Amino acid sequence: MASGPPGPRRALVTGGASGLGRALVAGLVARGDQVLAVDLADERPDTVPEGAEYRLLDVRSQQDWDATLAWLRDTWGGLDLLVNNAGVATGGRIDVEAMADWERVVDVNLLGPARGCHTVVPLLKEQRSGHIVNVASLAGLVHGPGMSSYNATKAGVVALSETLRFELAPFGIDVSVVCPAFFRTNLHESFAGKDTAMQEAGVRLITEASADADDIARVVLDGIDKRRPVILTDRLGRRAYYGKRFARPLYERMMAAQAKRLAGR
Template sequence: MSRRVLITGGASGLGLALAKAFVGRGDRVLVVDLADARPASVPEAVDYFRVDVRSQQDWDAVLAHVRDLWGGLDILVNNAGVATGGRIDVESISDWERVLDINLLGVVRGCQTFTPLFKDQKSGHIVNTASLAGLVHGPGMSSYNAAKAGVVALSETLGFELAPWGIHVSAICPAFFRTNLHESLQGKDTEMEATAVRLITKADMTADEVARIVLKGIDKHKRIILTDRLGRQAYWTKRLARPAYNKMAGKAAERLQRKA
């Protein structure tokens, strides 16, 4: 059965990979992103609408557009986000405000906007792109970790809160994979950002590989979707072998100290 899917930040990276994967399965997809005109990257089979996830006015407009286009929605993917990295005494408050407004409040706005529609339908699935950084909190990434941990907490909360209406909620928590996310870096801590660029560009997995795993997790209504071996190892080490996790994070902090 064909599903109606809305993906924020869907013109590139994981969002675009998810759009292609959904379309490949016969689903109807609406991609939203910041460009005024339809980006060339968006496949012909995919609809496009401009949305800045920081703007409630834009969210209201896309809700009306979805009602006109399809009369409802089956899956909302809150995927839009930016990369950031910085030590607490280097990264500016303005950088914090930017990442929280996009990566966390952008997700909150999407959930708030479409929850009434899902409740009316008594069905729907909210999929929020978090990160392994939402579960495992390494040093030098305070703002990004905090934003993504907030997305995980929001997703878990809504998973219980909205279940009586038949609404499922999932958080995607991938480790590093090859994408263009590093192009959104613009903070003060250039050394930490250089590390992030290296980790993203040299990662083993591609966005298409991550997207295929995510779709399987959505089909199974998983609350947390881990997409790779590194992520599963780090997550379960933190939960089940905390001393080993603390040692690993401590060594990362020592490496960071040598750069200071």
């Protein structure tokens, strides 16, 4: 694996008009990369950082992905960095959350990155180079109660990333997965569903977090430059991740206590 700051890259960031996506776009532009920010707005949002290109891309639409791939080939002649960042928040107990909410979060959070990888990998294989970065969550590694749909999709992104890291290495393509804990962003605005108690708890965790999107983006960009397979962005994430691995009984007690409190609601 290569390490150290690379030269200018051609980078595509999904969900690039807000939150962590916007912060990553700004950081990439600042270091001299060519950046294409994609998001759901038909016209370029004011929030997209200056210096970045913008296109409409709904990660649920293979047609949008195909059109963006054609743009990459015609305009840039290739791609060096794909950041699958777009996602939605969800939360709910298994008997409360509707299956329609499951279908929505799977389509965006899991199938969105899968479509992105499926679309650009042939181009990266042709180049025999490239870097795919999938933004998951600490919820992809640590699975607390009351968040089964979100946990399942983010764990799926972690599994997808690990699988592709091995699968694509022979072609000179690196794959990383980002697993941040809660940080201040507009992600809570995407909450939807029937389990309002879980959503209220999620909103508090996001809006009251100490770190913001810019803080997380700086750590993520450093991890991208170093091509780390798993990018943990904060102390809470590292403690939870290594605690689960090396202090499993303590982890089990903590999850059980959370579940007991949840059962009382």
